[in-house]
Amino acid sequence: xxxxxxxxxxxxxxxxxxxxxxxxxxxxxxxxxxxxxxxxxxxxxxxxxxxxxxxxxxxxxxxxxxxxxxxxxxxxxxxxxxxxxxxxxxxxxxxxxxxxxxxxxxxxxxxxxxxxxxxxxxxxxxxxxxxxxxxxxxxxxxxxxxxxxxxxxxxxxxxxxxxxxxxxxxxxxxxxxxxxxxxxxxxxxxxxxxxxxxxxxxxxxxxxxxxxxxxxxxxxxxxxxxxxxxxxxxxxxxxxxxxxxxxxxxxxxxxxxxxxxxxxxxxxxxxxxxxxxxxxxxxxxxxxxxxxxxxxxxxxxxxxxxxxxxxxxxxxxxxxxxxxxxxxxxxxxxxxxxxxxxxxxxxxxxxxxxxxxxxxxxxxxxxxxxxxxxxxxxxxxxx
Amino acid sequence: xxxxxxxxxxxxxxxxxxxxxxxxxxxxxxxxxxxxxxxxxxxxxxxxxxxxxxxxxxxxxxxxxxxxxxxxxxxxxxxxxxxxxxxxxxxxxxxxxxxxxxxxxxxxxxxxxxxxxxxxxxxxxxxxxxxxxxxxxxxxxxxxxxxxxxxxxxxxxxxxxxxxxxxxxxxxxxxxxxxxxxxxxxxxxx
Numbered sequence: 001x002x003x004x005x006x007x008x009x010x011x012x013x014x015x016x017x018x019x020x021x022x023x024x025x026x027x028x029x030x031x032x033x034x035x036x037x038x039x040x041x042x043x044x045x046x047x048x049x050x051x052x053x054x055x056x057x058x059x060x061x062x063x064x065x066x067x068x069x070x071x072x073x074x075x076x077x078x079x080x081x082x083x084x085x086x087x088x089x090x091x092x093x094x095x096x097x098x099x100x101x102x103x104x105x106x107x108x109x110x111x112x113x114x115x116x117x118x119x120x121x122x123x124x125x126x127x128x129x130x131x132x133x134x135x136x137x138x139x140x141x142x143x144x145x146x147x148x149x150x151x152x153x154x155x156x157x158x159x160x161x162x163x164x165x166x167x168x169x170x171x172x173x174x175x176x177x178x179x180x181x182x183x184x185x186x187x188x189x190x191x192x193x194x195x196x197x198x199x200x201x202x203x204x205x206x207x208x209x210x211x212x213x214x215x216x217x218x219x220x221x222x223x224x225x226x227x228x229x230x231x232x233x234x235x236x237x238x239x240x241x242x243x244x245x246x247x248x249x250x251x252x253x254x255x256x257x258x259x260x261x262x263x264x265x266x267x268x269x270x271x272x273x274x275x276x277x278x279x280x281x282x283x284x285x286x287x288x289x290x291x292x293x294x295x296x297x298x299x300x301x302x303x304x305x306x307x308x309x310x311x312x313x314x315x316x317x318x319x320x321x322x323x324x325x326x327x328x329x330x331x332x333x334x335x336x337x338x339x340x341x342x343x344x345x346x347x348x349x350x351x352x353x354x355x356x357x358x359x360x361x362x363x364x365x366x367x368x369x370x371x372x373x374x375x376x377x378x379x380x381x382x383x
Numbered sequence: 384x385x386x387x388x389x390x391x392x393x394x395x396x397x398x399x400x401x402x403x404x405x406x407x408x409x410x411x412x413x414x415x416x417x418x419x420x421x422x423x424x425x426x427x428x429x430x431x432x433x434x435x436x437x438x439x440x441x442x443x444x445x446x447x448x449x450x451x452x453x454x455x456x457x458x459x460x461x462x463x464x465x466x467x468x469x470x471x472x473x474x475x476x477x478x479x480x481x482x483x484x485x486x487x488x489x490x491x492x493x494x495x496x497x498x499x500x501x502x503x504x505x506x507x508x509x510x511x512x513x514x515x516x517x518x519x520x521x522x523x524x525x526x527x528x529x530x531x532x533x534x535x536x537x538x539x540x541x542x543x544x545x546x547x548x549x550x551x552x553x554x555x556x557x558x559x560x561x562x563x564x565x566x567x568x569x570x571x572x573x
Contacts, residue, residue: 352416352419359409360404363407364407365407365408366410367410368411368421370411370414371412371413371415371416373416373417375419376419376420377419377420378411378413379421379422380409380423380424382404382409382423382424383425383426
């Protein structure tokens with residue numbers, strides 16, 4: 001009953017710019033209210049829209065702040081601090097040069113929702129949910145070329161969700177969930193060529209999930225889960241040619257899972273789980289010729305598992321390095337086709353490592369190097 | 384004959400299901416390891432397999448090839464200060480014109496070469512004491528050689544087929560067949 005009363009007394013702020021107007025500026029500031037709503041609509045070029053809401057509490061259903069702009073060179077900004085259950089939505093069509101910013105900060109900000117949608121080229125979208133923020137949801141959708149999208153959910157943030165979807169060429173997407181962040185999920189989907197996707201979940205982060213999916217040519221995907229990070233999961237999927245996929249789970253990181261799947265030609269996949277990292281699992285699956293797959297589990301890394309599968313007509317290279325005080329690791333490689341190369345290095349461990357290689361085709365080369373371990377096993381099958 | 388039958392059964396179970404492929408190269412290197420095990424299986428033509436177990440104790444190496452003109456080399460090497468001991472090496476080849484070589488340095492090692500087909504060559508070299516070699520060839524025109532340097536050695540050669548030569552007078556050598564021409568070389572030195 002109290003909640004209904006509060007909603008009915010909510011403040012509604014509405015500002016609508018004139019059609020095809022330019023260089024307009026609209027500002028809404030709301031403090032300490034409950035169930036507040038602010039809407040801004042602008043049509044034209046180089047317009048500016050600002051909404052500031054402090055110490056506000058939404059109902060989890062109503063969009064508290066929304067901004068809609070159509071034109072070029074527009075600027076939209078929503079700031080919600082010390083807020084609960086708030087929703088912020090920004091929609092921009094056109095470009096280039098549109099900027100959309102949403103900031104939802106703590107302390108004790110939670111259950112917030114931020115959504116950005118941009119249609120056009122050369123635009124920027126940024127969502128910031130930081131400082132003891134939890135259970136927040138950030139999503140960005142961009143259609144066009146040369147766009148930038150960034151989501152920051154750092155500093156004691158947990159259970160946050162970040163989603164980025166870009167279609168076009170030359171786009172860049174970044175998600176940062178660092179500094180004692182846990183139970184976070186970051187997902188990036190890019191369709192087109194020469195796109196860049198980056199997810200950072202570092203510094204005492206655990207139980208995070210990072211997923212990247214790219215379709216096109218010449219894309220670059222990177223996931224970093226480093227420095228006392230544990231029980232994280234990183235997944236990368238790329239379809240097309242000349243892609244680069246990189247996952248780093250290093251520096252006292254344990255129990256992490258890294259998975260890379262590439263379907264196409266001349267792709268490169270790289271996983272690094274090093275520096276006292278243990279109980280990690282790395283998996284790489286490539287289909288097509290002229291691909292390179294590499295996994296490094298080095299420098300005091302123990303009980304790790306590395307699996308590589310390369311299918312297709314051949315000319316692929318696979319390498320697994322488990323060196324320098326690395327014990328009880330397992331490495332396996334499977335290659336089909338001709339003229340493939342497979343290499344496994346395992347050395348300087350006190351306990352035994354296991355290495356296995358299977359190659360099906362002609363003119364293949366396999367090598368296993370094991371040094372200084374007890375009970376190591378090496379197996380090669382070529383047919 | 385019973386020995387050959389048993390080895391052939393194991394051989395077919397391990398490598399008989401492989402499809403043919405060619406010109407593949409496989410190498411395994413295990414250095415300074417204890418109780419390490421290596422195995423290689425290749426099928427087809429002109430393949431090469433090699434296993435190096437250096438400065439090792441209690442290691443085992445197994446290489447299997449089916450096809451033609453394949454090569455296997457197993458080297459369980461060591462040094463005067465750190466000999467490789469108590470290792471075992473086994474080679475099995477089925478087909479023609481295959482070459483197998485086993486080299487062991489140290490004491491208490493076992494080496495076995497098993498070849499089934501024609502025109503094959505097997506060679507085993509052991510340096511150290513309490514070592515043993517077992518070599519079996521079934522087919523025609525095969526060549527077998529073994530060299531042992533040390534004390535308390537054991538050597539068994541078994542050849543079945545035609546165009547084989549029995550050097551005679553050497554312990555542990557048995558040859559079945561008829562004809563001559565292919566050399567069998569056995570050298571034991573203390």
